[in-house]
Amino acid sequence: MIHHPMKSGGVSHRSVIHMRHGRFALALSAALLLATVAADARPLKWARSGDSLTLDPHAQNEGPTHALAHHFYEPLIHRDFQGKEVAALAVSWKITDDPAIWEFKLRPNVKFHNGNAFDADDVVFSLDRARQPTSDMKGAITSIESVTKVDPLTVLIKTRGPNPLLPNTLTDIFIMDKEWSETNKVQKPQDFKNKEENFAVRNANGTGAFQLVSREPDVKTVMKRNDSYWGIGQFPMQITELTYIPIKADATRLAALLSGEVDFVQDVPVQDIERLRGQQNLRVNVGPENRSIFFGMDVASADLKTDNVEGKNPFADKRVRQAMNMALNRQAIQRVAMRGQSLPAGMIAPSFVNGWSKELDAFPAGDVNAARKLLADAGYPNGFSITLHCPNDRYVNDEAICQAAVGMWGQIGVKVNLVSQSKSIHFPLIQKVPPETEFYMLGWGVPTFDSEYVFSFLYHSRADKYGSWNATRYANADADKMIESLSSEVDKAKRDATIAKLWTLFKEEVIYLPVHHQTLAYGMKSGFDIPVDVANQPKMKYVSFKTN
Amino acid sequence: MVSQSGNEAGGPAGTGWLARAWDSDVGYSFRTSPVAIGAAFVSGLIILATVFANVITPQNPFDAATLNLMDGFTPPGEAGAGSGMTFGLGADSQGRDVYSAILYGTRVSLLIGFASTVFSLVFGVTLGLVAGYVGGRIEALIMRIADIQLSFPAILVALLVFGVARGLMPPSLHEQMTFAVMTIAIGLSNWAQYARTVRASTMVEKRKEYVDAARVIGLRPFPVMIRHVLPNVAGPVLVIATINLALAILEEATLSFLGVGMPPTQPSLGTLIRIGQQFLFSGEWWILLFPSLALVILALAINLFGDWLRDALNPKLR
Numbered sequence A: 001m002i003h004h005p006m007k008s009g010g011v012s013h014r015s016v017i018h019m020r021h022g023r024f025a026l027a028l029s030a031a032l033l034l035a036t037v038a039a040d041a042r043p044l045k046w047a048r049s050g051d052s053l054t055l056d057p058h059a060q061n062e063g064p065t066h067a068l069a070h071h072f073y074e075p076l077i078h079r080d081f082q083g084k085e086v087a088a089l090a091v092s093w094k095i096t097d098d099p100a101i102w103e104f105k106l107r108p109n110v111k112f113h114n115g116n117a118f119d120a121d122d123v124v125f126s127l128d129r130a131r132q133p134t135s136d137m138k139g140a141i142t143s144i145e146s147v148t149k150v151d152p153l154t155v156l157i158k159t160r161g162p163n164p165l166l167p168n169t170l171t172d173i174f175i176m177d178k179e180w181s182e183t184n185k186v187q188k189p190q191d192f193k194n195k196e197e198n199f200a201v202r203n204a205n206g207t208g209a210f211q212l213v214s215r216e217p218d219v220k221t222v223m224k225r226n227d228s229y230w231g232i233g234q235f236p237m238q239i240t241e242l243t244y245i246p247i248k249a250d251a252t253r254l255a256a257l258l259s260g261e262v263d264f265v266q267d268v269p270v271q272d273i274e275r276l277r278g279q280q281n282l283r284v285n286v287g288p289e290n291r292s293i294f295f296g297m298d299v300a301s302a303d304l305k306t307d308n309v310e311g312k313n314p315f316a317d318k319r320v321r322q323a324m325n326m327a328l329n330r331q332a333i334q335r336v337a338m339r340g341q342s343l344p345a346g347m348i349a350p351s352f353v354n355g356w357s358k359e360l361d362a363f364p365a366g367d368v369n370a371a372r373k374l375l376a377d378a379g380y381p382n383g384f385s386i387t388l389h390c391p392n393d394r395y396v397n398d399e400a401i402c403q404a405a406v407g408m409w410g411q412i413g414v415k416v417n418l419v420s421q422s423k424s425i426h427f428p429l430i431q432k433v434p435p436e437t438e439f440y441m442l443g444w445g446v447p448t449f450d451s452e453y454v455f456s457f458l459y460h461s462r463a464d465k466y467g468s469w470n471a472t473r474y475a476n477a478d479a480d481k482m483i484e485s486l487s488s489e490v491d492k493a494k495r496d497a498t499i500a501k502l503w504t505l506f507k508e509e510v511i512y513l514p515v516h517h518q519t520l521a522y523g524m525k526s527g528f529d530i531p532v533d534v535a536n537q538p539k540m541k542y543v544s545f546k547t548n
Numbered sequence B: 001m002v003s004q005s006g007n008e009a010g011g012p013a014g015t016g017w018l019a020r021a022w023d024s025d026v027g028y029s030f031r032t033s034p035v036a037i038g039a040a041f042v043s044g045l046i047i048l049a050t051v052f053a054n055v056i057t058p059q060n061p062f063d064a065a066t067l068n069l070m071d072g073f074t075p076p077g078e079a080g081a082g083s084g085m086t087f088g089l090g091a092d093s094q095g096r097d098v099y100s101a102i103l104y105g106t107r108v109s110l111l112i113g114f115a116s117t118v119f120s121l122v123f124g125v126t127l128g129l130v131a132g133y134v135g136g137r138i139e140a141l142i143m144r145i146a147d148i149q150l151s152f153p154a155i156l157v158a159l160l161v162f163g164v165a166r167g168l169m170p171p172s173l174h175e176q177m178t179f180a181v182m183t184i185a186i187g188l189s190n191w192a193q194y195a196r197t198v199r200a201s202t203m204v205e206k207r208k209e210y211v212d213a214a215r216v217i218g219l220r221p222f223p224v225m226i227r228h229v230l231p232n233v234a235g236p237v238l239v240i241a242t243i244n245l246a247l248a249i250l251e252e253a254t255l256s257f258l259g260v261g262m263p264p265t266q267p268s269l270g271t272l273i274r275i276g277q278q279f280l281f282s283g284e285w286w287i288l289l290f291p292s293l294a295l296v297i298l299a300l301a302i303n304l305f306g307d308w309l310r311d312a313l314n315p316k317l318r
Helices: A008-020 A023-040 A063-072 A120-129 A178-183 A250-258 A270-277 A318-327 A330-337 A368-377 A398-410 A423-431 A451-459 A477-486 A492-509 B002-010 B015-023 B025-031 B034-051 B098-134 B136-150 B154-168 B171-188 B191-205 B209-216 B221-257 B269-277 B286-313
Strands: A043-048 A077-079 A085-087 A090-095 A101-106 A144-151 A154-159 A210-216 A220-225 A241-246 A282-297 A342-344 A385-391 A415-421 A439-445 A512-525
Touching: A043 A250, A063 A210, A063 A220, A085 A090, A101 A120, A120 A144, A120 A154, A120 A178, A250 A270, A250 A512, A270 A282, A270 A512, A282 A318, A282 A398, A318 A368, A318 A398, A318 A512, A330 A342, A330 A398, A330 A512, A385 A398, A385 A423, A398 A415, A398 A439, A415 B171, A423 A439, A439 A451, A451 A477, A451 A492, A477 A492, B015 B025, B025 B034, B025 B286, B034 B098, B034 B286, B098 B136, B098 B171, B098 B191, B098 B221, B098 B269, B098 B286, B136 B191, B154 B171, B154 B221, B171 B221, B191 B221, B209 B221, B221 B269, B221 B286, B269 B286
Parallel strands: A043 A241, A385 A415, A385 A439
Antiparallel strands: A077 A085, A090 A101, A101 A154, A144 A154, A210 A220, A220 A241, A282 A439, A282 A512, A342 A512
């Protein structure tokens, strides 16, 4: 394609401006417009299966929510497509003479979308906000003890003991405007799981490369380029208007791409990858994501509500968990449900993550007879029944995986009632205190590329800043102590040994049933080449158009 | 004419009953209408097939334990990679035999269709009788509610009822109660037509001499409504019920297609179509095509039968 068809949005916008100058000017500039607008006014329509849950940047630690938030808000440090750390609102950072204090130099001349200047007060405010009880990000920055302003462009972060990995934990902690937050009374993050609403849920005022124009949850979010962005000149920034459209049904989302209604689909259904590859005007990029999919069980309650066993919790017996683990035929799930687009897993951390090892990632082969025997040994020769909660618009083929797993557990006599629903209903079941699910599917990405993040959220007992996504009720005081020690351990070898010890313990205890590491497929018009982002948070400021 | 056929339906059953029906005007109309015979035959066949589904299908698609995931996406007529069994109409993404799933799914669809039709019939006829017979404020209230409801598409009302019921119930009950909730949701979305028709007929009937006679001998309003008026307004109700059955089945399919109906582990026809729709572009056409065909044939057969019944019971058309 040599000439891109004119995009009506950009043209009419300009036309309106010129109209004010009179008809003559409009006529004169028409030819000019055709040339200039076609070169720089570029809309991009971006479709994905589910919407961001909230615009409040600290209310939900969830992939699609962050993926959208990264366009309005910025952290001190973010990651590019390859997962490499890049300076965002901080320009440099270093450990001071006190090993428990980090110094961050902030980027000068940065403005929020409303025109307010960005400075150290905003950083102090935002990092404090992200550590409030209603924040879902508090688990990511448990090591921070206090944040203090030195001068308008310098901030000190004091950690509980030395934490050499602090910068890794800041990549999803967004910076808000203190003044705006106070004016709109959003000093506290939205309490998402209790369905609270605040001004920041539907409005955004960050420093990011895009400004919010309008938002209709679950319908579309329209953004325009922030023309006073600090990174102009450093990033391609070619997209002038960005529209984010959640399209839940696989076929509809694909049809939207095939018909040209959208330009970029972030989650091409696995069954359609081959078909898209055959299309001349489309491109598919496939790559591994930094995310593992698994099932969690209530391993500690005295009795389960949704099972048919009276007065006992079958999952409390390790043999039952081992049987459930063995019954999962991960290879079949990979081959049929995922059409080869996944890496079967034995641990909740893909190979990018510090702490991963081949031995830990090994998984038992699907063995029905051995699983049945284990169940019988545990006192359930005829199995039992239980309810499984599953999202149907979050992970690649999530519902199909759950259905397949239900069949596999059925073969060893465990009758699983499947409840699959939208992630906005599913996730609160896990996050509520106490959790409202006893058996659930979840996927976990590791933005810090370190196992500590997985442990703090998924394995540490649910207390204060820890374990907010741990609905297994698993609580092991020794393990908790080891997890807490990770954030202040400076000796890398010692720290890695602790991580290995923890993984071995958790694998031995079968706290979760890992299924696979997710693989992603991005589909787009061939005019773009958006690489798969390992965190699945493509940042559109990096996207450029091919000129051919 | 209407009252005559109504009397027949309520008449004593015996050896002569079937013969009399066969010889009646309606029977004659049936005998001479190939469309009616065809529609009745197809509907009857489908109902029989779904009743005996567990005998004539190779697999119980509702029992996840009998499925073999490795059979997934087996094309029609080929043997599955996992179990080696031959799938006449192919297998879906979970290794479910599409043929078995259609029969079991049609059973669910028909059951919900019948149950919700009976529900809306009883509900609507009762309210219509009361409105027509009692009159006054009660009538105004009932009929205005019906008017309001008729101004919304039935599917919206069903969605609303479904959503409210879900919200009120504890989540643990959702799964078991889906069938009942669907029945009530669809039933509640369709009662207004019955109520309107029955009210109109009742207002005509209640001025007739036999109703006066019944009142004169001292019967209370309730027995008069049930034993004297009802049989004489039943004809049109039967027609509405037949056509509504087809509509209720489609409504159930729509709800399930939207993902608020039967769960994927116990698929109705609508759920099967929803599952198949994901594979529209990837070449596995059989997962979508066969359940859709089954739904079209079922709805068409019942609709044609209802159409014929309406014509046969309408004296003005003869």
